[in-house]
Amino acid sequence: MTEAPSLPKGPAIILVEPQLGENIGMVARAMLNCGLTDLRLVHPRDGWPNPDAVAASADARVVIENTRVYQKTEHAIIGIAHLYATTARPRDMTKRVVTPRQAAAELVAQQAAGATSGLLFGREAKGLKNDDVVLADTVLTVPLNPEFTSLNLAQAVFCIAYEWFQAQDQTPASELNVPKATRPANKRELVGLFEHLEQALDDSGFLQITEKRPNMVRNLRNIWQRAQLTDQEVRTWRGIITALVRYKPPEN
């Protein structure tokens, strides 16, 4: 068996009566993308192991090799304290319904409290039977285009697994990626570039209309600011200005 990666132990993904091995493999891949490894199958139509699942899993071996198979949903959920049933349409049933984002926040809290959680997914096209849904504490429904709600099984699993991963992830929402060999330019370097360009534009006559000069200079400086230049890029642009100033078009 391949060892599980060093991520917090996430909820179990339980597929009830999945049909295509390819879909099971894509589920395994989507799970591992988000650090989930506990896959359980209830009565898979084509048996288990399934070579189609392995082929579609994109080498998510840690999931495929640890998959457990059960004959009944009731057996697959033993040991689980908090169970969510994913359904596309509301059932004629009194039960709490949550979004994937809400479920993810709850799953993280359950995990922190030491409880085991699980997510039930029904078979392709047909979804879960009502007798499976009643085993769950909560229904999970993905808000989607009401005119086209039929989600591929692996997409449904990915959606929840993705939200679970994001609920714990620390990636900044937005940041400037700067290659290692360089760094953001400091203001001294930037002002040097501003003044270099402005001198060249004064010399060339581009800024000769005196009343327009202050505004034009401000606009140009703002453009450079927005570009968030690195120190290397400031040097490149100073070289470009020097080259353009030096260049004399051939006289004919």
Add this chain to the structure above:
Amino acid sequence: MTEAPSLPKGPAIILVEPQLGENIGMVARAMLNCGLTDLRLVHPRDGWPNPDAVAASADARVVIENTRVYQKTEHAIIGIAHLYATTARPRDMTKRVVTPRQAAAELVAQQAAGATSGLLFGREAKGLKNDDVVLADTVLTVPLNPEFTSLNLAQAVFCIAYEWFQAQDQTPASELNVPKATRPANKRELVGLFEHLEQALDDSGFLQITEKRPNMVRNLRNIWQRAQLTDQEVRTWRGIITALVRYKPPEN
């Protein structure tokens, strides 16, 4: 052509050199699940139209039939003001990087400002070329299990499209679904049930230890509260108590 559904016009999804028609079809399905309909292909390997794409699209015809094909990325992005390039790994490039959730918030704001936005996705396995990434304002990277980041193309598209849909969706994070024929029980109905059960338990001797009675009654009332009964369910339970009280086991 099938008419587009009545959702706000979302960003364009631009697949650069996609290879398998099946993946293009799954992208179309994922897009329509989230209300996106503007699909553009740059130099699809197997040409267009593609029957494999239609078969995998789960009848997302409005997307498939309106798909436009271009020979170069530069042509596919004409008319777009804000372009995001999705990449799995950081490039050796100075550029802002955002999460899907951040991108979704920005896309909604751009849309509100009347600007057209687009999302670039590279070919399967290889991703975008650097010459495509530089055409984008911003890089979009999905935070994933660092040990297994290779996302299926349709999953990558779904992830962004899902976030775009959620950024505008008004579904409550958590609510109690109650079938139309019924309603949550009111407190008078609940107290009636509490007292019915407590009377039956007093009569049967279950609550005979006087010092334990108050706590036991409180626990039982709390269980009923947590169950969030409907009016119909209160009647059902009162019927159950009556039936159990009436029942006389046969004497042998």
